[in-house]
Amino acid sequence: MNRISVAAFGTALSLLLATPALAHEAEVDGDALQRDVTVLSHDNMEGREAGTRGYARAAGYVAGRMAALGLEPAGDDGTYFQAVPMLRVDRAEEGNALAISGMEPLTMWEDFYVTGSSQQESGQLEAELVFIGYGLDLPERDDFDGVDLDGKIALRVYGGPANLNTEEAAHYRSTLAARVAEQGAVGMLLVWTPALSNIYTWERLTGQARHSAGMTWLNGDGTPHSDSPGLLVSGILHPDVSRALLDGLDFDYDDLVAAEMTTEKRFPSFATGRSARIGFASHFTRIDAPNVIGMLPGSDPSLTDEYVVLTAHLDHVGIQPTEEEGDDEIYNGAMDNAVGVSSMIEVARLLAEHPPRRPVLFVALTAEEKGLVGSEYNAANPTVPAEQVVANVNLDMPIASYAFSDVVAFGAERSNMYPQVVAAAEEYGLTLSPDPQPEQGFFTRSDQYSYVKQGVPAVYLDIGFGNGGEAAQGEFLSTHYHQASDEVELVDFAALERFTGANFAIARNIANMDERPEWNAGDFFGETFAAGTGGEH
Structure with missing residues (x-):
């Protein structure tokens, strides 16, 4: 595995020394994480398939959590919900x-x-x-x-x-x-x-x-x-x-x-x-299944028109019939992606304690499992002016089932957000590893890609293969991915706490950047999707 470069380490060190608050890890509320994952992956949520009553319950729960944290409603008509009209x-x-x-x-x-x-x-x-x-x-x-x-x-x-x-x-x-x-x-x-x-x-x-x-x-x-x-x-x-x-x-x-x-x-x-x-x-x-959106205002009046968007898909694959009577038919999706949504909610709490300079939108997305539908809709029809969306950080199914030692930040090296990601990884004692499975093309396969297509630089944070991760992730993917066995018991909550802390640090660092997040000069995605050319707004 590649270690962080000397130049990147120097940047990380300067960031750590610049602000005393960065010198120690944030106090992640592990009990809240466990409670949220447990609720979202309970049988009562019926697998959270977009357009079902189970998804509606999950969306209501997330909206309630956002309200309890004091996030401002950022959906339609003063609510936490952005209606997404869909055809199934x-x-x-x-x-x-x-x-x-x-x-x-x-x-x-x-x-x-x-x-x-x-x-x-x-x-x-x-x-x-x-x-x-x-x-x-x-x-x-x-x-x-x-x-x-x-x-x-x-x-x-x-x-x-x-x-x-x-x-x-x-x-x-x-x-x-x-x-x-x-x-x-x-x-x-x-x-x-x-x-x-x-x-x-x-x-x-x-x-x-x-x-x-x-x-x-x-x-x-x-x-x-x-x-x-x-x-x-x-x-x-x-x-x-x-x-x-x-x-x-x-x-x-x-x-x-x-x-x-x-x-x-x-x-x-x-x-x-x-x-x-x-x-x-x-x-x-014809169905409806909303995105759930809360907003944390920024603390810098000069940056009120630069929104950082944090995303995690809320939906899973619902109830799937089985041939054997008595088999579990509810695909609860604890790892996919109750852990991602729960981590995002905890990041919202941590950021609310120390508001960053830029405003942050927290979006629990619908219908990712159906082809990134909720993120495509939100990216093309944002609830704030499109030109004011400057960065996206996405979470999708971090396999937090073991004591991981490294993270992968897909897309980070393509923009000026990379030093902020390096600093966040260093803060949590994590190695920032290259993509261990480049043939999979993960950067274009989850919700961050919808924002990329609108010209927005993005980071997709995941857990790496270090410390036995390749075997642990392989076991989950071969046995539990999109199966009824993806249950809360698979989650190592100590690992999820650490991952959430790193995610918080990345979001905080990006939201506090002096310069506007931008693609690197000559980057393929930055040039392919020049701002405003990726689709309808």
Whole structure:
């Protein structure tokens, strides 16, 4: 693990010496943390799925905690709630089908699965299949060059070339649907390769997809928000189907796998000569599930128009049916993300005792599990002027199950907030480690990315792999993540107290910065999402 650089340590030391209050750890209220996690992950909350009564209960509880701490209501109409109008998309039991020319009949969930979009409840389409590799559109690499996607179904693979920054590769993956939609594609299917097998199994992916629902937020005119209008359906092909699909072509599955093992991972883009007929069917439901927002005013009159936004998603995945009678069906989500929300609430208490220079918004977000919906809505429709949102610090599922020794601050090194993060880690005797799993692209996979897309520099704080963390986190992810077993008993509250203290120190340091938080000059995300260009405000 990388140790903190000499320059960074010097910055941290100067910050520690500058203010006596920074010379010792804050007194985190461990009892309050345990109480909040226990309440939010209780069966009464019914798994906190967005749009359910369990989520409404959890939102009410968080609003009550904000009020008790003296935070000002910062939602709609003088309340703690920002209404988020949403469309829920549930896959229908019948009507989802895929047939590929020249291939044997295919079975949903065994050979493939498809998902309709929020734009059309059900329908059928038939179109040619066009392979586009990673779907990159870069000056040095254009996977759309020489192919026509208008009215076609795009075939893509997971991942990115090894010489592309992993966070940037994750950005390109997350925006691929928008790019193929711009090219006129009506559908997109993922060809399964060994790179994906290193992250998921087919059984786990389909098991999660069977019981999941999609959501998007609604525009002011009531139409569903979409980053990829015209793209009606997406899906994933089983490894065996992926191989059979490319069988007999000039560039076949073995060629694809071989190219995937190289550094540049270059694939040709081409029309496959095959076509596909896809049926998709969903049920649409209009729902509401609010973000919960409280505000702590700043102490410096010259910085009242610079808000630091702290976020943690409140929702989980709700109640999921089981085949065995008596099995636990309530997915309480203690680690995901009751600990994050509880930590944010405690940070609010600590900051309220010593108000920082800048005002701070505390946002418990809805529908993260449905695709970052609540944060996308809040980032695009903030309850304060958009240009006054200057920084985001996000918490999402810190696996506080062991005595950790290091933290990871995704995105911190991309902005002038980095020295503040270094100082906070030093204050708590923690190593600031690099991303131990860069291939996962976590910086673009949680709520901070919604603010990044609006031009706001962000930090996503997580726990590192030190002191046995790799094994402990691996155990949680393989056994308890998105399972009914994610219960409060898994939480090491001494570890959560330490994590909360570090989170407090980061938020405090950023809110007290002399200079406005800014992206570093030339940073990829800072240039890609210049302030105000990331979406609707």
